[in-house]
Amino acid sequence: MSDRGQSVRAVAARVLQSVENGQSLTQCLPPALNEVADNERPQLQALCYGTCRWFHRLDAELQARLKKPLRKPDRVVHHLMLVALFQLRLSQQANYAVLNETVEACRALDKPHLTGLVNGVLRAAEREGEPACPDDSARFSHPHWMVEKLRHNWPQDWQALLDANNAQAPMTLRVNARRFSRNEYLQQLTDAGIEATATRFAPLGIQLASPVAVDRLPWFADGAVSVQDEAAQLCTTLMDLAPGQRVLDACAAPGGKTCAILESCSGLEEVVAIDESADRLPRVQENLDRLELVATLVQADAADIDQWWDRQPFDRILLDVPCSATGVIRRHPDIKLLRRESDVVPLASIQLGLLKAMWQVLAPGGRLVYATCSVFPQENHRIIRRFLTQQEHAVLREPDVPWGRDMETGRQLLPDPESHDGFFYAVLEKPEP
Template identity: 40%
Template sequence: MKPLPLPKQKNLRADCAWVIYQILEQGKSSRDCLERVQRRHNARDNAWLQEMSLGVMRKLPVLQHWLRTLLDRPLKGNKKVIEHLIMLGLYQLAFSRVSKHAAVGETVAAASYLGGTGLKGLVNAVLRNFQREELIDKGIDDPIINSGMPKWLYKAIESAYQGDANTVRQSTNEMAPIWLRVNTQQIERDEFATLLTQADIEFSLSESHPDGVILTSREDITALPGFDKGFFAVQDGAAQLAARYLDPQDGERILDCCAAPGGKTGHIAERAPKLSYCLALDADEKRLQRVHENMTRLKHNVDIKQGDATNPSKWWDGIPFDRILLDAPCSATGVIRRHPDIRWLRKSSDIDNLAALQREILDALWTTLKPGGTMLYATCSILPKENKDQIKRFVAETDDATLVPLIKTETSENPGRQILPGEQQMDGFYYARLVKSSGESV
């Protein structure tokens, strides 16, 4: 699809439609698109932009079904973005608190900002017909459309979870809470909780995560008490388990591989502040900038390098690591409730490609781990091919690798811990702990 420039003049709904277009037609992430348009708006409008654009991602199959029902023929070329504007209008009418009058009137007006002045009548007619025909009250007899997921992902979850598949899909579509991890090198959790209470911020303390705080409502993170002082980081509860499972000890050499944006790196440094050496490695130089920013704000001293994890000879100093956290590149299907655009950016073929890359990284990094050392394998995926199947393969093919269970229910056929979306309010995540035989020399 032809690139579409950002509208010259800002308009809330036109900018939102532009974001939706960038995701669905250009394959851009919502994070990048939203960041660009949010520079033009105030905090309240930015919250609306995020809520509406990501809401469309969650309800896309239903919205597309209604669009096909109401539109005589698809729009093409530089008019295609008007379809995305119409879907935004449908979402407002069906799933938001926006008044019906504003949902129609303001959406129609936004067409002019997208070069669609001549299509304002069409936008108005489609939205009015949607109301007139009461399509929202007419059921859609298609479980895949109702699931809000692409067909490949619907079937992948069905295959992996069978009788529990509907529950997994429903949980994946729910809104994720905002978790904070208190930086205990700067402040104790109880003291930080007092600051939140004084600022009238509603929250709960996680019983299972000693550093975890869960916000009850959406907040401007940078405005929370102690942000500039590095009192906390935003990190989901499932991701907070990484440092606990890795269990770094003072004096050790640690590698956090595929580390950007640095959440787990920071937690490692907080749990073992006297490490001999900690390396945060990532292949994406741009994303490493976030690691630098986060480590500076949190006041952690770690080494940060750009490097290809499949080729350690380019970045490794030859001294084996005591522990390695491999936060492997994955489909991110476990965090779709937090980033609903992921389901439309991923394809079925991506899974095999990612699994092949994970295998290559696992094999390469194993050579950098000292005898008796620990590797924690992690993904934010819920698909077995990236998780337990990957670990089963690695253990079977690697003579000096032993699975050390994290939970009692682990077996050689079902290795690791698979966390599903919504479990204890956490994102979907997978962990497996591997130990290298002490008799092997690097």
């Protein structure tokens, strides 16, 4: 392969090192894509996502093959060898190409003194084959703490959950009902040679048989559809939206749910979308512009209501709180490297604080939908239970829906390899005085 192929591996190694240092793939991959040729971008993305997905299995093997850890200045070569192991174990790349080009990529990383080590480790890996996994962390390729927490929280489902996290997530669309019915858009896809089926639970959802670039989707640029997982689409089915309502989408970026709210009900008085991140709010506006929708965007900490609230209450609130994101690991495998067990308690405190704050801005007779993309009860039904013990006037509504598991204070969807992500929803109402 040309120097370009070697540079793709070197760039992937640097991306993985950035993830290890606390950056998400969403943050560090886009600039890295600009370092390689256009036709190499899919390969770079596949290497980064695939190595993150199987990191714990690959890392267990690599550590067993190294006599001692590499020095910190050489840590990028550790990641380079993980990329190579991913290709040896889980890709269709020819072994000889992986070995030769990884050694050259080592030179491209200015580590020529380690080419002998890289060559020796990878040739042994090729010759000896993949070893048996030493524990469940390596077997399921998740951090040990996450395996144990899922085993404890979901004793009947933990293995299926871990397997689902390692599966490739399907590409799912939300049809803009202002432009097409779902059946009409399914026909558009058929005419374009794109195989797709209606989602089981989301009334406007379509799941593609295979992912495609959005520019292949009929009328995408004109706002006909958006890319959104089926579980995330369900929020609008719980909000009981009606014309004339003032609606708040707290923690709104990147704006998929804000747009879904506006699409699903015309005649809303106002939709306010809040997010703390100045970097992410422009993405919300981009989505609104493509769909020709209008919302009031506010950069603020939603919990600090004195900072942003105009004292006009909201009839409906969607509170999609910051969480561990353990229900969307299959879409964001770097979560397995970024999340720590110590994150969960502080997140639960933030979630409860946001819920209390949003309750203050909810109108009497109003409805609040609490949502997470987590599968940890600590962030989900236990938060609602804690809130209900502190807010005696809050009314819990059990949604009459055919999906999810009844957790007594909400509905839990576990990630399904064939369809939706993992999500939790609860519905709370504030009584009239």
